Amino acid sequence: MKASVYWGGIVLAAGVALGGCFGRGNTPVGRIVRVAAAADLQFAFDELARAFQTAHLGIGVRVSYGSSGTFYAQLANEAPFDLYLSADIDYPRRLIKQGKAVAESEFLYAVGQIVVWVPERSALDVPWRGINALLDPQVKKIAIANPQHAPYGRAAQAAMRHFGIYAQLQDRLVFGENIAQTAQFVESGAADVGVIALSLALAPAFRQRGCYAVVPLEAYPRIEQGGVILNWVQDRSAAELLRAFIIGTQGRAILAQYGFLLPQEAEALAR
Amino acid sequence: MDSAALWVTVKLALGTTLVLLLLGVPLAWWLAQARFRGKFLVEAVIALPLVLPPTVLGFYVLYALGPNSTLGRGYETLTGSRLPFTFVGIWIASVLFNLPFAVRPFVAALEAVDRQLIEAAWCLGVSRWQTFFRVVLPLSWPGILAGAVLTFAHTVGEFGVVLMVGGNIPGVTRTLSIVVYDEVQALNYAAAAQTAWGLVSFSFTALALTYALQRKSWLV
Numbered sequence: 001m002k003a004s005v006y007w008g009g010i011v012l013a014a015g016v017a018l019g020g021c022f023g024r025g026n027t028p029v030g031r032i033v034r035v036a037a038a039a040d041l042q043f044a045f046d047e048l049a050r051a052f053q054t055a056h057l058g059i060g061v062r063v064s065y066g067s068s069g070t071f072y073a074q075l076a077n078e079a080p081f082d083l084y085l086s087a088d089i090d091y092p093r094r095l096i097k098q099g100k101a102v103a104e105s106e107f108l109y110a111v112g113q114i115v116v117w118v119p120e121r122s123a124l125d126v127p128w129r130g131i132n133a134l135l136d137p138q139v140k141k142i143a144i145a146n147p148q149h150a151p152y153g154r155a156a157q158a159a160m161r162h163f164g165i166y167a168q169l170q171d172r173l174v175f176g177e178n179i180a181q182t183a184q185f186v187e188s189g190a191a192d193v194g195v196i197a198l199s200l201a202l203a204p205a206f207r208q209r210g211c212y213a214v215v216p217l218e219a220y221p222r223i224e225q226g227g228v229i230l231n232w233v234q235d236r237s238a239a240e241l242l243r244a245f246i247i248g249t250q251g252r253a254i255l256a257q258y259g260f261l262l263p264q265e266a267e268a269l270a271r
Numbered sequence: 272m273d274s275a276a277l278w279v280t281v282k283l284a285l286g287t288t289l290v291l292l293l294l295g296v297p298l299a300w301w302l303a304q305a306r307f308r309g310k311f312l313v314e315a316v317i318a319l320p321l322v323l324p325p326t327v328l329g330f331y332v333l334y335a336l337g338p339n340s341t342l343g344r345g346y347e348t349l350t351g352s353r354l355p356f357t358f359v360g361i362w363i364a365s366v367l368f369n370l371p372f373a374v375r376p377f378v379a380a381l382e383a384v385d386r387q388l389i390e391a392a393w394c395l396g397v398s399r400w401q402t403f404f405r406v407v408l409p410l411s412w413p414g415i416l417a418g419a420v421l422t423f424a425h426t427v428g429e430f431g432v433v434l435m436v437g438g439n440i441p442g443v444t445r446t447l448s449i450v451v452y453d454e455v456q457a458l459n460y461a462a463a464a465q466t467a468w469g470l471v472s473f474s475f476t477a478l479a480l481t482y483a484l485q486r487k488s489w490l491v
Contacts, residue, residue, distance in 0.1 A: 034440075036438075039456055042456070042457050043457075062441065064438065064439040064440065064441075064445075065439075065453065065456065065457070066434075066439060070326075070434070070435065073330060073333065073435075074333065074355070074356070074435070074438050076339075077333055077334065077337035077338060077339065077355050078337070078338055078353070078355075079355065079356050079438045080356050080438070080440070081438075178456075180455075180456045180457075180458070181456075183458075184455075203458060205458035205459070205460075206458065
């Protein structure tokens with residue numbers, strides 16, 4: 001009897017606790033765009049969002065950075081974001097196929113580049129030797145992002161294959177969970193050299209601490225970064241304004257400053 | 272330190288500990304008392320959250336609570352809101368994930384109570400319910416408190432499940448652990464170190480307190 005009173009009390013308390021949360025979802029005050037952005041955009045997008053908010057007073061931008069794949073899994077479950085900026089155009093396209101976004105909202109905003117990066121203290125002459133510096137016998141460990149799920153890792157692997165040095169280097173590779181962790185492997189000295197995103201090598205925290213050589217674009221499949229506006233967008237006109245800003249003159253200038261190529265530039269360079 | 276994240280963290284850790292005290296103590300009491308063949312299976316199920324990597328566990332919880340599942344749809348019809356990416360969502364995930372961290376110390380504490388004392392109380396005509404509150408709990412509270420502190424500390428440090436089910440939304444589901452991770456990813460090592468230092472000193476206090484409470488006497 002008393003046990004049933006106890007369990008009844010718990011069910012009631014749970015009901016009250018859950019009830020207290022009804023209707024108090026995350027409805028933002030004022031106009032806001034909720035952005036899920038790939039981790040490699042971290043530095044560029046902070047600046048871009050500031051510029052956008054200055055240009056469009058009254059519209060706020062709330063951004064979460066993370067891995068494109070994690071965001072994809074969350075958006076497939078209708079996570080409350082309005083705009084998705086993926087490091088890989090493939091994820092937004094899959095969301096479109098699943099009916100989570102419309103094809104018209106898809107856009108290409110940048111092409112990523114990879115670089116061979118060493119910390120300042122390294123004796124390796126990366127700027128001069130480029131990717132061949134990886135073959136140096138004093139290089140014990142080479143950090144790249146995990147090619148299984150990180151687009152920059154796939155690009156690094158493809159570039160090594162392109163230059164016919166992958167077989168020689170295979171045993172020396174270590175894999176970071178994402179491009180930032182890969183850079184940390186190298187910066188900490190645990191790996192001697194790494195293949196990371198140019199956007200990271202140009203980031204304020206890394207710019208002073210090492211040097212890099214850009215890997216030629218034709219050595220790896222294009223890292224096409226694309227995005228979509230999700231179907232459950234709260235303020236469609238605000239989200240469209242932000243999208244227009246990113247692919248507009250001002251947004252592109254900021255992205256270029258952080259080492260992202262614009263899709264047309266990549267075409268021109270490849271030719 | 273990020274005060275919104277601090278508040279989310281404290282709310283989540285207190286909420287998880289409270290639910291696990293209310294649900295976990297009776298469950299542990301039943302496990303400590305019951306003698307049946309399938310008991311090892313129940314124990315194994317309770318320990319299961321220890322096996323999977325947190326992000327993977329979070330991934331399954333995300334799908335189980337999401338709009339594509341019966342459970343998620345049922346909740347949405349009942350309440351009109353969704354579980355993933357809300358505070359209630361990470362609360363449920365956190366309770367599931369912490370089940371072994373609470374129930375196992377509870378079972379150990381309750382099993383250590385001398386069976387003869389319990390039976391003596393029953394023979395003296397004290398009801399089972401009263402025996403539990405007047406004999407068992409007073410004798411086992413340090414162990415139960417230890418389980419509660421461990422659950423609280425573990426929730427504060429939880430990362431993978433909360434990130435996956437919560438979606439890293441400031442003020443709603445972004446906890447201090449996620450803030451530290453974000454800062455490290457963003458190469459803001461100074462800010463990360465500041466938050467990490469806060470977390471470490473908090474955890475040290477919590478754990479020292481747990482072990483102090485478990486000490487039988489302070490004479491030595």
